[in-house]
Amino acid sequence: MNDVDRFTDSLLGQRSPEPFRPDDEQVAQMRGAIELQAARLGAADALPDADFVARLGRELAAECTPPAMPLDRRANRRRVVRTAGIAAASLAAGAGIDRLVRGPAPAAPPREPGEWRTVAASKDVPEGGLREFELDTVTGFVQRTPDGLRAVSSTCTHLGCRLRLANPGRQLVCPCHNATFALTGEILHYDLPVEIPPLSVFEAREQDGDIQIYTPFERA
Amino acid sequence: MEGKSGPDWETVYRENVVWVYRLILKKVGNPADAEDLTGEVFLAVLKPLRGNANAAEIRAYLLATARTVLAAHWRRLFGREITTIGLDETTEIPDDDHRIPNGTTVPATDRRVAAILAELPERARKVLQLRFLESYSLQDAADELGVSLANVKVIQHRALRLAAQAAARIEEQA
Numbered sequence: 001m002n003d004v005d006r007f008t009d010s011l012l013g014q015r016s017p018e019p020f021r022p023d024d025e026q027v028a029q030m031r032g033a034i035e036l037q038a039a040r041l042g043a044a045d046a047l048p049d050a051d052f053v054a055r056l057g058r059e060l061a062a063e064c065t066p067p068a069m070p071l072d073r074r075a076n077r078r079r080v081v082r083t084a085g086i087a088a089a090s091l092a093a094g095a096g097i098d099r100l101v102r103g104p105a106p107a108a109p110p111r112e113p114g115e116w117r118t119v120a121a122s123k124d125v126p127e128g129g130l131r132e133f134e135l136d137t138v139t140g141f142v143q144r145t146p147d148g149l150r151a152v153s154s155t156c157t158h159l160g161c162r163l164r165l166a167n168p169g170r171q172l173v174c175p176c177h178n179a180t181f182a183l184t185g186e187i188l189h190y191d192l193p194v195e196i197p198p199l200s201v202f203e204a205r206e207q208d209g210d211i212q213i214y215t216p217f218e219r220a
Numbered sequence: 221m222e223g224k225s226g227p228d229w230e231t232v233y234r235e236n237v238v239w240v241y242r243l244i245l246k247k248v249g250n251p252a253d254a255e256d257l258t259g260e261v262f263l264a265v266l267k268p269l270r271g272n273a274n275a276a277e278i279r280a281y282l283l284a285t286a287r288t289v290l291a292a293h294w295r296r297l298f299g300r301e302i303t304t305i306g307l308d309e310t311t312e313i314p315d316d317d318h319r320i321p322n323g324t325t326v327p328a329t330d331r332r333v334a335a336i337l338a339e340l341p342e343r344a345r346k347v348l349q350l351r352f353l354e355s356y357s358l359q360d361a362a363d364e365l366g367v368s369l370a371n372v373k374v375i376q377h378r379a380l381r382l383a384a385q386a387a388a389r390i391e392e393q394a
Contacts, residue, residue: 002373004377004380005358005373005376008351008376008380009358010250011249011250012351012352012355014250014251014252015250015252016250016252016253016256017250017253017297019296019297019298020298021298021299022298022300022302025377025381027298027300027302028380028381028384028385029377029380029381029384030298030302030380031302031303031380031384031387032379032380032381032382032383032384032385032387033249033380033383034247034248034249034302034303035249035336035383035384035387036333036336036348036352036380036383037249037250037352038245038246038247038248038249039332039333039336040333040352040353041245041249041251043242043245043246043249044242044246044313044314045242045314046241046242046245046251047238048237048238048241048251048254048255048258049251049255052255053237053238056233056237056255056258056259056262057230057233057234057237059259059263060229060233060262060263060266061229061230063263063266158268159264159285159288161288176284176287176288176291177284177288192268192281192284193269193273193277193278193280193281194268194269194281195268196268
């Protein structure tokens, strides 16, 4: 049985489908199966299972309660929900960097464990130039300005989506909720009912013809 | 900060859980994943939501979060997005749970299935009707149509692709 047949059977059996790597044609077929099955289930006016609604409601209530119990026990309460790994990790990473580089004494901030890592060759970033970089722990943009090198994270501080560079204007735009940041990390625009912090910035330096940034993470 | 309480979460949850569930079920097509992702959406919006957010802002935020959660779900499973939630997706999702009294009118969802199937050639329509409306297995559908199992699979593949195209066309016209 091929992957799309299996996918279709899992929907018809109201089960979660198994992962595979579909090609364009298979994606088109999967969309058809979802359309029909969603229509058959009456998705637009379906009612969720009452037990599920009650259980999730209790979990949210527990999350809202100030942490009277130890944090690790609170974490265990998240049974209904799978961990949303990547976004959470990116946000946690962002917070770490933020503490690192926005310390109260910029001259000699106490460094968390980390390392200098090369993100570009010096010659590839001329005066006024800009280059995107991607390390295993962080992604961002490095820029050479009249004031020197500047490196900024491209992980949105809202839910951890990766920001895109929008030209003209050299702004970083979030594809998820359209939050917009300047290359300095400053928030330019967002339309969310929540407060979000500015982007993390990195220390940057030039070393032996390379541009390096200081990241608080060890290589995987 | 601590003195000012956040939004009344029970109310936010109660007023939105059915709506979020429907929004996602429509895009994943199975209740198990719809429950998981609904939970993810609410946990994601729980903490950041401002105390003074109004109902429309909360909806917009839930919609935006559901988009992100759905996209992550598909990438996790299939390495790419299979369906997406549009920013104007909300129009056809009713808010409350008033249901049509038994048998008085044809539910909109049945009309939608019928509209999609009506656009397909005979054979494709038949195989999807057997599979999705009458719960036939592939083998049973093959027997009914008098073709081999391999053949019915090929017909189903093509039919599903055509159904997706038909659904997209219907959406555009609406």
